[in-house]
Amino acid sequence: MKMLRYSFLMTLLLLLPAILFAQKREKKKKEEEKPAVVAPQPVVEDKPVDDVPRNKNAKGTIIEFKPPYNHMLVLAEDDEEGRYRHVFLTDSTLFPKHKVSYNKDKRKPVKPKDLISRSFFRAGMEINFHFDHYQSSLRNVAKEIYLDDDYFGNAKVNGILEFRDGNRAVIDGHEVRLDNGAVIKGEEEWKNKTFTTFNQMQLGAELTVRGRRDTTGVIFVKKGTMRPVDITKDDLMMRRAMNRAMVMNKDVLQIGKETSFRFVTDRNIFAYVNDIGQKLIPEYLKSLDIEHPDFINFKFYLVHDDSFNASAYPNGTVIVHTGLLKQLENEAQLAAILGHEIAHVTQRHHTKSYRNGKDWQAFADFSNVALGTQVSSDIPAQVIQAAKDMKYSSYDRNQETQADRIGLQYMFNAGYDPREAAKIWDKLAREEKNDIESPIEAEALQFAMNASSTGEQRADNNDRAKKMAAMGQSMRKQDFALMMFRNVAAKKGESVYASHPRSRDRYNHVNFLLSTAFAFKDFEKLSTGESEFKNIQSKITAPASTPVPTSTPPGSGSNGPKPPKPLKTPKSKPGGKSFVKPK
Numbered sequence: 001m002k003m004l005r006y007s008f009l010m011t012l013l014l015l016l017p018a019i020l021f022a023q024k025r026e027k028k029k030k031e032e033e034k035p036a037v038v039a040p041q042p043v044v045e046d047k048p049v050d051d052v053p054r055n056k057n058a059k060g061t062i063i064e065f066k067p068p069y070n071h072m073l074v075l076a077e078d079d080e081e082g083r084y085r086h087v088f089l090t091d092s093t094l095f096p097k098h099k100v101s102y103n104k105d106k107r108k109p110v111k112p113k114d115l116i117s118r119s120f121f122r123a124g125m126e127i128n129f130h131f132d133h134y135q136s137s138l139r140n141v142a143k144e145i146y147l148d149d150d151y152f153g154n155a156k157v158n159g160i161l162e163f164r165d166g167n168r169a170v171i172d173g174h175e176v177r178l179d180n181g182a183v184i185k186g187e188e189e190w191k192n193k194t195f196t197t198f199n200q201m202q203l204g205a206e207l208t209v210r211g212r213r214d215t216t217g218v219i220f221v222k223k224g225t226m227r228p229v230d231i232t233k234d235d236l237m238m239r240r241a242m243n244r245a246m247v248m249n250k251d252v253l254q255i256g257k258e259t260s261f262r263f264v265t266d267r268n269i270f271a272y273v274n275d276i277g278q279k280l281i282p283e284y285l286k287s288l289d290i291e292h293p294d295f296i297n298f299k300f301y302l303v304h305d306d307s308f309n310a311s312a313y314p315n316g317t318v319i320v321h322t323g324l325l326k327q328l329e330n331e332a333q334l335a336a337i338l339g340h341e342i343a344h345v346t347q348r349h350h351t352k353s354y355r356n357g358k359d360w361q362a363f364a365d366f367s368n369v370a371l372g373t374q375v376s377s378d379i380p381a382q383v384i385q386a387a388k389d390m391k392y393s394s395y396d397r398n399q400e401t402q403a404d405r406i407g408l409q410y411m412f413n414a415g416y417d418p419r420e421a422a423k424i425w426d427k428l429a430r431e432e433k434n435d436i437e438s439p440i441e442a443e444a445l446q447f448a449m450n451a452s453s454t455g456e457q458r459a460d461n462n463d464r465a466k467k468m469a470a471m472g473q474s475m476r477k478q479d480f481a482l483m484m485f486r487n488v489a490a491k492k493g494e495s496v497y498a499s500h501p502r503s504r505d506r507y508n509h510v511n512f513l514l515s516t517a518f519a520f521k522d523f524e525k526l527s528t529g530e531s532e533f534k535n536i537q538s539k540i541t542a543p544a545s546t547p548v549p550t551s552t553p554p555g556s557g558s559n560g561p562k563p564p565k566p567l568k569t570p571k572s573k574p575g576g577k578s579f580v581k582p583k
């Protein structure tokens with residue numbers, strides 16, 4: 001791994017003249033006003049002789065792409081570790097609307113009308129990229145970058161109908177409109193029925209719609225189907241077992257044997273957090289009778305814990321740590337966190353995670369025990385175990401993205417300014433970045449980032465290099481810079497530009513949604529709710545120091561009360577504060 005990072009750093013420095021060269025050519029090309037259709041060209045003149053490019057294709061999400069648009073940071077889908085890939089662009093990188101075909105190694109010509117401007121691409125977009133991967137320097141040079149076929153053409157959305165208004169609706173957090181003449185067919189209990197406006201349809205039903213997505217991100221529906229949401233036995237079992245595994249005792253919420261929280265008992269604070277949570281619950285669930293099998297009994301607790309975290313359980317219990325609340329700036333930001341957690345519950349991510357997870361047996365036991373009619377009032381050990389395991393069943397990236405997307409709609413529908421959600425991630429991303437840097441590391445990191453950027457930044461690099469050389473005394477400035485890069489990289493455990501942890505990723509995704517699905521919404525009249533929030537925030541005090549009465553489930557064989565353990569606290573980065581995204 002160390003070698004890899006080192007090689008990459010070397011490349012970065014080696015690449016500098018090439019980028020200068022590429023920019024010069026770009027300028028020249030603009031003057032000549034030729035269409036950007038040119039044959040692939042060798043990009044770097046000073047590359048090592050044995051640096052053989054290998055042809056590769058990948059899919060990913062743009063994390064960062066800024067003027068002068070010659071470098072893209074991409075989170076590749078095939079990379080399980082969530083590392084970012086640096087993709088360098090050149091004059092000959094094409095941005096076609098669709099995949100380019102090749103005849104042997106020769107790129108077939110692309111008509112200018114089938115090209116899009118590179119500045120069209122934004123952070124948050126999902127792209128396909130075809131690139132040369134240089135095996136020795138580990139450099140990626142893009143040949144073509146294009147969106148999925150359905151970005152401009154066909155789009156398919158499947159999910160719960162969360163909101164509707166005539167020909168407008170929100171499905172799975174996406175903004176959709178019914179095209180003229182569009183027909184939605186009913187299935188199962190709506191068999192033989194057809195629908196031509198969303199108002200005729202059932203909120204909370206599952207819709208699958210097909211249509212066309214325009215460049216604003218709105219999907220224009222041509223056809224689709226509607227059926228009832230399939231709440232499975234597994235979902236219901238999970239909820240019931242979770243209810244059994246949770247025990248309230250005075251100010252303690254006990255979950256299974258080992259997990260307990262002291263919640264904030266101040267009636268005003270308790271009511272404040274719970275009221276915001278209740279407001280965010282989607283309409284279709286609010287209107288259900290308590291006896292209805294789909295009913296979810298949402299409850300929101302603020303618990304004493306200094307970490308920046310929040311979590312949701314399948315029975316609708318949502319827990320917010322005081323450490324998170326203290327970091328937020330207003331009510332809208334709290335609504336963003338709660339909305340995200342509610343979405344995990346409404347989308348039944350727990351069941352899906354369990355089912356997709358490796359621990360099939362645990363889930364089977366969990367289900368059997370929860371369903372068994374012989375279950376007495378004792379909480380069976382397996383249920384406790386399963387409940388305890390809940391905290392370890394993490395959501396996958398798609399589920400997090402879905403929760404962000406739907407959570408944003410929940411907060412918007414409840415009257416909160418969704419831009420506040422982006423602010424949370426932006427703030428966290430900045431704080432994460434600040435964690436790693438000593439002054440000299442900051443210089444080195446900035447130096448590395450500038451290497452592929454504007455002329456102004458490159459001029460700035462001369463000063464930085466001098467500063468770093470002075471700090472490094474007798475070392476050559478480049479050697480010293482390299483050493484510092486490696487330190488930074490080793491600390492981050494990621495690539496060199498690794499000042500882009502997941503918070504930055506989520507910030508970009510939320511921003512992308514705001515500029516597409518929310519493009520035409522008026523945010524100005526929406527609330528951020530600052531003064532009351534600050535008031536509540538100032539009232540949070542540490543819990544009284546009386547010993548916590550640990551409620552021990554009967555029959556669990558415990559020898560009396562034990563001090564409660566908090567939920568698994570997130571890993572801290574070496575030398576850093578622990579800032580963790582709510583799960």
Ligand SMILES: [Zn+2]
Pocket residue numbers: 340344395400403582583
């Ligand atoms: Zn989450």
